[in-house]
Each structure stands twice: as structure tokens, then as C-alpha cells.
Amino acid sequence: MSDNKGYIGFACAYTPLPIIYAAGYTPYRILPMGDSPDQAGHILHDNLCPHIKRILDRAMGNDLPDLAGMVFMNSCDAMRRLADAWHRVRPDINMILIDLPATTDEIAVSFFTGEISKLIDAVSEWSGKKTGIADIEYGILLYNQISDFMNELTEKTYGGKTNTSVSVLQKLFNRSVTGSPISFIEDARRILSENEQGKATKGGVPVFLFGHVLPDPEAFLLFESSGAKIIGDDLCTGSRFFNPVATDGKKGIVENLAESILLRPPCARTIDITMPGKIGNVMISKAKKIGAHGAICHVVKFCDPYLSRMPSIREEFRKAGMPLLVLEGDCTLRSIGQQQTRIEAFIEMLR
Amino acid sequence: MMLQYFKDLESGIAAKIKENPDIPNARRKYALEVSRLGTRLYSGENSVAWCGVTAPFDLLSAMGVTSCFVEFIGAMLASTGAIGTFLDHAEHSGYASDICGYHRSVLGSAKQGLMPVPDFLIATSCPCSGGLAVMENLAEMFKKDLFVLHIPQDESGKNVKYLADQIEQMTGFVSAHTGRPIDEDALRMAIENTNLARELMKEVFELASHVPSPTNGHDLSNFGIVMALLLGTEAGVNISKAYRDEFAARNREMKPGMPGEKHRLMWIQNRIQFRSPLDKLLREQYRANIVVDELNSITWEPIDPDDPYTGLARRAISIPFNGTIRRRVNHLQKLALSYKIDGAINPCHRGCRQGAGARGLISEGLKEIGIPVLNLEVDVVDPRDFAEAQLSTRIEAFIEMLDART
Numbered sequence: 219m220s221d222n223k224g225y226i227g228f229a230c231a232y233t234p235l236p237i238i239y240a241a242g243y244t245p246y247r248i249l250p251m252g253d254s255p256d257q258a259g260h261i262l263h264d265n266l267c268p269h270i271k272r273i274l275d276r277a278m279g280n281d282l283p284d285l286a287g288m289v290f291m292n293s294c295d296a297m298r299r300l301a302d303a304w305h306r307v308r309p310d311i312n313m314i315l316i317d318l319p320a321t322t323d324e325i326a327v328s329f330f331t332g333e334i335s336k337l338i339d340a341v342s343e344w345s346g347k348k349t350g351i352a353d354i355e356y357g358i359l360l361y362n363q364i365s366d367f368m369n370e371l372t373e374k375t376y377g378g379k380t381n382t383s384v385s386v387l388q389k390l391f392n393r394s395v396t397g398s399p400i401s402f403i404e405d406a407r408r409i410l411s412e413n414e415q416g417k418a419t420k421g422g423v424p425v426f427l428f429g430h431v432l433p434d435p436e437a438f439l440l441f442e443s444s445g446a447k448i449i450g451d452d453l454c455t456g457s458r459f460f461n462p463v464a465t466d467g468k469k470g471i472v473e474n475l476a477e478s479i480l481l482r483p484p485c486a487r488t489i490d491i492t493m494p495g496k497i498g499n500v501m502i503s504k505a506k507k508i509g510a511h512g513a514i515c516h517v518v519k520f521c522d523p524y525l526s527r528m529p530s531i532r533e534e535f536r537k538a539g540m541p542l543l544v545l546e547g548d549c550t551l552r553s554i555g556q557q558q559t560r561i562e563a564f565i566e567m568l569r
Numbered sequence: 570m571m572l573q574y575f576k577d578l579e580s581g582i583a584a585k586i587k588e589n590p591d592i593p594n595a596r597r598k599y600a601l602e603v604s605r606l607g608t609r610l611y612s613g614e615n616s617v618a619w620c621g622v623t624a625p626f627d628l629l630s631a632m633g634v635t636s637c638f639v640e641f642i643g644a645m646l647a648s649t650g651a652i653g654t655f656l657d658h659a660e661h662s663g664y665a666s667d668i669c670g671y672h673r674s675v676l677g678s679a680k681q682g683l684m685p686v687p688d689f690l691i692a693t694s695c696p697c698s699g700g701l702a703v704m705e706n707l708a709e710m711f712k713k714d715l716f717v718l719h720i721p722q723d724e725s726g727k728n729v730k731y732l733a734d735q736i737e738q739m740t741g742f743v744s745a746h747t748g749r750p751i752d753e754d755a756l757r758m759a760i761e762n763t764n765l766a767r768e769l770m771k772e773v774f775e776l777a778s779h780v781p782s783p784t785n786g787h788d789l790s791n792f793g794i795v796m797a798l799l800l801g802t803e804a805g806v807n808i809s810k811a812y813r814d815e816f817a818a819r820n821r822e823m824k825p826g827m828p829g830e831k832h833r834l835m836w837i838q839n840r841i842q843f844r845s846p847l848d849k850l851l852r853e854q855y856r857a858n859i860v861v862d863e864l865n866s867i868t869w870e871p872i873d874p875d876d877p878y879t880g881l882a883r884r885a886i887s888i889p890f891n892g893t894i895r896r897r898v899n900h901l902q903k904l905a906l907s908y909k910i911d912g913a914i915n916p917c918h919r920g921c922r923q924g925a926g927a928r929g930l931i932s933e934g935l936k937e938i939g940i941p942v943l944n945l946e947v948d949v950v951d952p953r954d955f956a957e958a959q960l961s962t963r964i965e966a967f968i969e970m971l972d973a974r975t
Binding site: 261 | 663669705715717734920926933
């Protein structure tokens with residue numbers, strides 16, 4: 219088993235990476251970073267999520283490795299439109315849009331299992347070789363290892379049990395989704411040893427960070443330089459990404475994968491019908507559990523799933539007596555930097 | 570406030586119809602049923618369900634539930650001119666001003682206690698994730714149970730069965746809340762009414778494509794989307810019949826809806842719901858007739874009364890806002906060609922990620938068949954920052970361009 223057939227791009231944290239790997243490809247997450255010129259607004263709309271626009275900007279600006287294919291998840295309107303626009307600007311690249319249920323009940327898991335099967339067929343066609351169950355099992359085992367490694371490292375880092383800084387942790391999160399998974403753990407150890415000594419924040423006010431995408435390691439340095447000590451996160455470019463897949467043989471391997479993805483800590487777009495609007499409470503529980511004095515919510519502009527739920531999230535935090543700072547950004551470090559005074563004032567208030 | 574508004578509207582329109590009962594009165598009959606629906610929603614006397622746009626309203630009607638998509642309320646608030654208060658309230662409550670105006674106004678209205686408390690809610694994943702979010706918000710505010718219908722992107726694989734199973738499951742959810750099991754005869758009758766209305770609406774749209782068109786640019790405004798709420802009922806059949814008769818007569822008697830029709834236009838997605846001078850400008854100054862709206866078409870096959878859930882599932886999947894933009898563009902191209910339009914206007918409803926987010930691709934798609942598109946920047950329910958002068962200038966330039974092409 220190897221991933222030497224090249225890269226397959228993806229954009230959403232709900233993407234089933236073990237399938238891509240099982241077909242012989244390296245999954246490559248197109249993170250909303252870099253300096254590609256703003257062009258996406260002409261094809262999409264300026265009032266669309268900057269996460270999506272920056273991914274399209276990278277495609278239009280050829281700021282990507284060679285891709286053998288692209289996997290999109292129908293996780294929200296913006297992602298759906300990104301898939302359409304991608305097809306228009308990069309018709310040379312194979313692509314597939316996988317549907318993603320908004321709920322996580324049994325019927326949704328069953329449907330999503332079918333969608334993953336469609337992905338298996340697609341990547342098999344792209345690679346010219348049928349992706350077998352043994353390949354998928356291997357892919358799952360590999361990503362389970364990465365998941366275990368990252369979850370342990372995350373816990374230690376946020377718990378202050380290593381010298382790793384949160385910005386280095388973020389570098390590793392980024393590396394885990396943009397390079398070969400087979401050499402990830404080895405690479406991760408090297409990155410850790412290069413960055414290890416004396417880098418972790420010793421002081422700072424303990425804060426929980428949650429929201430949408432925040433992949434830039436520099437952003438974490440900025441929080442730290444403002445007096446915060448990030449002790450936990452719920453970001454789709456952070457700890458929310460990894461959730462080990464059950465391999466106990468009780469269900470089919472593809473169904474296990476579907477269940478693990480749908481049941482991972484949810485993005486705001488996923489609804490639990492038994493508890494509408496629960497995201498605020500979930501975030502408060504997480505923040506309290508780790509002993510945070512306050513929370514920072516980072517959302518990108520025009521992200522309906524988050525923006526529509528913000529009043530409810532704010533209200534829950536208010537009721538729980540947990541201070542909350544909401545930052546709206548456009549995926550650039552500059553947009554967070556402009557709010558540094560607000561971050562500093564928030565941290566001062568928490569002291 | 571809204572109950573009184575709908576009651577007054579209902580009695581006023583009924584009186585107008587009485588004045589001249591022998592003519593089809595299509596638009597008035599449509600408006601009458603809209604006001605009756607509003608009255609039923611706000612009277613407090615019925616089982617009420619707030620829903621997403623692609624919920625099966627005929628099935629819910631057969632189960633004795635007055636159901637409505639929440640965007641309808643946003644449109645009504647805009648048409649009454651009262652929407653600004655609700656938008657302000659939503660924004661002051663923390664809802665970002667760049668989320669969809671329909672949803673903001675509904676949330677503002679609910680926050681102020683002016684939305685009827687439903688018995689339950691049924692969200693649909695199509696047409697938009699913003700719509701799902703508002704339904705989750707309302708379920709939380711009202712402390713009522715929520716059912717989510719996930720509408721797949723197309724009919725491939727087991728998608729139809731998946732949705733049909735969800736709809737069947739939904740009937741159990743509804744029965745559990747109303748205490749009434751589904752009445753198979755009532756459902757059959759509703760499906761037959763739906764199929765009858767479907768045939769009549771198809772005829773209406775075919776008649777409207779005549780050159781010159783029997784519609785005046787306003788007759789069928791909001792028709793396709795609102796008729797979804799009346800499917801399954803006799804009222805839905807009667808309205809469709811009235812339109813069919815009225816348009817057939819106008820074509821037969823060569824009395825076009827807009828005498829001197831000069832340019833034929835297509836309106837993409839939703840109309841501007843508040844009073845705006847643009848309608849008059851198009852109609853009177855430029856003789857530009859909106860002969861077709863994107864949602865004024867039948868995209869689904871008749872529903873088999875012996876297997877209703879499958880047909881209802883296919884219908885929900887078929888709406889143009891679902892699936893890829895290529896699919897939507899194909900639909901728009903088909904409408905453009907059959908209605909022989911000269912140009913299209915896309916309001917690019919601000920805050921609509923699924924719709925406005927595709928504006929560039931839609932423009933390109935229509936350009937493929939030589940149809941120019943005017944992309945405006947309007948929040949179709951929010952009159953507070955309506956830039957009349959700028960929009961008029963852009964329309965003027967667009968019409969000049971159309972003039973130059975003729």
C-alpha cells in the first residue's frame with residue numbers, strides 16, 4: 219500500500235480521508251492560506267464565505283500541487299457552490315461532490331455509507347484500480363494511528379504537559395492533512411524536536427478557542443502575544459478533525475467510517491434534532507471541563523451555519539457566566555491582527 | 570397584527586371578486602387563498618407546522634396540518650411594509666445583517682412573539698443551509714420538536730427511496746404530534762388534487778410562453794413557489810383553473826397582458842417582495858415584460874396515488890435550486906428558449922449563498938445561448954437600503970443594450 223499516485227484535494231473536514239489513501243493517493247487539504255489574488259468573487263459572489271473564495275483563488279492562481287482529483291462535501295451552500303465553481307475553473311481535474319446529511323441518525327449514517335461507496339467507485343476509476351476492502355482497512359488503521367497521535371499530542375499540549383506550543387501543534391494539524399500520511403508521525407516527531415525547547419507559553423489566561431477554520435499557526439502566536447493561553451479548541455482545522463474509526467468488526471468497515479465522520483464533534487451545520495441549538499452548550503461544557511476562564515469564537519464572515527447560531531451561542535454563554543469573545547475574520551492573519559486590541563482587552567478582563 | 574392584516578386582506582379581496590364573479594379573477598383568487606392561509610396560520614385554531622421550502626405541503630394538508638415555509642412570512646412582512654422593525658430587532662438580537670433577509674425577519678418576528686407558535690417544525694436541507702439553521706433556531710426558541718428532511722442532490726442510486734423513507738417516517742412524527750393517524754383516503758384525494766393542479770399549472774405556463782404573453786409581468790409573480798403551499802387542496806386546483814381560463818381567453822382574444830410588449834424578460838429566483846418602483850419602470854417606461862419566473866415551471870412527474878412517498882420524494886429532489894449549478898443552468902436555458910426571452914434579471918438576493926453564490930455561473934450559462942443577464946444587488950425583502958437610483962440606472966443601461974440587439 220502506498221500513496222504514490224499523487225494528490226487528491228479536499229476542502230471540508232468531513233472528507234473520508236482513508237478512502238483517498240486507500241486508492242493510492244495522498245489527501246491534500248486546500249487550506250485557505252497563501253497570497254493568491256482575489257478572483258473568486260467574480261464567479262461566486264463577494265458575499266460568500268472567504269474560506270471558499272480563498273480555496274477557489276488558490277485553484278485559479280495555480281497555487282496548488284498537481285491534483286489527480288478533488289473531493290467536495292455538500293456540507294453547506296458555500297461548499298456546494300465551490301464545487302460548481304471548481305468545475306468551471308479546473309475542468310481538467312476529476313471531481314466528485316459527496317452528499318452529507320445534516321443529521322446523524324441511523325438513516326443518515328446509512329445514506330452517508332452509500333455516499334462513501336460512491337467515492338470508492340470514483341477514486342477506483344481515477345486510479346484505474348479497484349479500491350478493495352483491505353486497502354480501506356489499511357487506510358483506516360493508518361488514520362487511526364494519526365488520530366491517536368494527534369489526540370494525545372493535543373491533550374498534552376493544551377494540558378501543558380509538553381513544551382510544544384499551540385502554533386507548532388497547528389503546523390502539525392496542517393501537515394497531517396497536506397502531506398503523506400505514511401510518513402506523518404515520523405515528520406511530526408522531527409517537527410516537534412526542531413521546535414521543542416522553550417516554545418510553549420508558560421503564562422497567560424486559559425482560554426478555549428472554537429469556531430470554523432483557523433489554519434494559520436501565526437494566529438495562535440497572536441493570541442498568545444495578547445496574553446491568552448489556548449488550552450483547548452473545537453476548530454475544523456484543529457482537534458475536531460480526528461475521530462478514530464471503530465474496527466471491531468461489528469459493522470461493515472465503510473459504515474464504521476461513515477458513523478465516525480458523522481458522529482465526530484459537529485460543525486455548526488450539523489443538527490441534533492433531540493437538542494436543537496445545542497452547540498452553545500457543547501462549547502460551554504468543553505470550556506468548563508478544561509478549566510478555561512473564557513472562550514474565543516472565531517468565525518469567518520458570511521458563514522451562515524455559524525452566524526445564524528451566534529445569538530443562541532452568546533445567550534448560552536451569558537447564562538453560564540462564561541465570558542465569550544466573538545471574532546469575525548476572512549481567513550487572513552490580517553483580519554485577526556486588526557482585532558488584537560479587542561483580544562487584549564478581553565484577556566485583561568479575564569485576569 | 571398579522572391576523573388582522575390577513576383577515577382584512579381576505580375580506581377585501583372576497584368583496585372585489587363578488588363585484589365581478591363571472592370573470593376568472595385568477596390573481597384575486599390566488600391572493601384570496603394566500604390571505605386565507607395567513608389567517609389559518611395566525612388564528613391559533615389549527616395544527617401549525619413551520620417548514621422548509623421543499624416540505625410535502627399536500628401530505629401535511631391531508632394530515633390536517635396548516636403548514637407553511639417560513640420564508641412566506643418574510644415575504645408577507647415585506648409586502649406589508651412592516652418588515653424593517655423585525656429586521657432591526659433580529660439585528661439587535663445579534664443576527665448578522667448579512668444573513669438572508671427572509672430568515673432575519675422571521676427570527677426577528679419570532680423573537681418579538683409575533684410568529685404563531687407551531688405544533689412542530691419540519692426543516693428541509695434544500696434549498697439552503699441558511700434555511701436549516703433558521704429552523705433549528707425556531708425549534709430552540711419555540712421549544713418544539715424538529716424533523717429534518719435531507720433532500721439528496723439528485724435521483725441517483727437509492728436517493729429517491731432514501732427520501733421517500735424519510736417522508737414516510739415524517740408522517741409518523743406528524744401523527745405523534747397531532748394524535749391523528751394518516752387517513753389514506755384523504756391522502757389519495759390530496760394527491761389527486763396535486764396532480765390535477767399540476768396539469769393545469771403546466772397549461773398555464775405553456776399559455777404564458779405565448780408571444781405576446783398573456784401575463785403582465787405581475788400576474789404570476791411568486792406563483793410557482795406559493796402554489797406549493799396550496800397543492801393537494803381544491804383551492805389549488807381552482808386557482809390554477811382560473812389562471813388557465815384567463816390566459817387562454819387573453820390569447821384567444823389577442824389581448825396580451827402587456828399591450829405593446831417590447832422586451833421579454835426572465836426573473837431569476839425570487840421577486841422583490843416590497844413595493845419598489847422597478848416593476849413600474851420596467852412595465853410602463855420600457856414595456857419590458859417579465860414573462861417567466863425561474864420557479865414558474867413544473868419539474869416533476871405526476872405522483873402515483875398508490876405510491877405517494879416516491880412521487881413526493883422525486884418532486885422535492887426536482888426543484889431547480891437542488892443539485893449542481895449545471896442542472897439549474899439547464900433549467901434556465903430551457904425556460905429562456907421556450908419563453909423566447911430577450912434577457913434575464915437576477916436580483917442576487919443579498920445573503921443567499923446558494924442563489925447569489927452562483928451568479929457568475931448562471932450568467933455564463935445563459936450567455937451560452939445568447940441571453941444577457943442583469944445582476945442586481947438587492948435584498949429582496951429589506952427595503953431599508955434599497956438603492957433606487959442606482960438600480961434604475963442599471964436597468965436603463967440593460968434595456969438600452971437590449972434595444973441595440975433588436
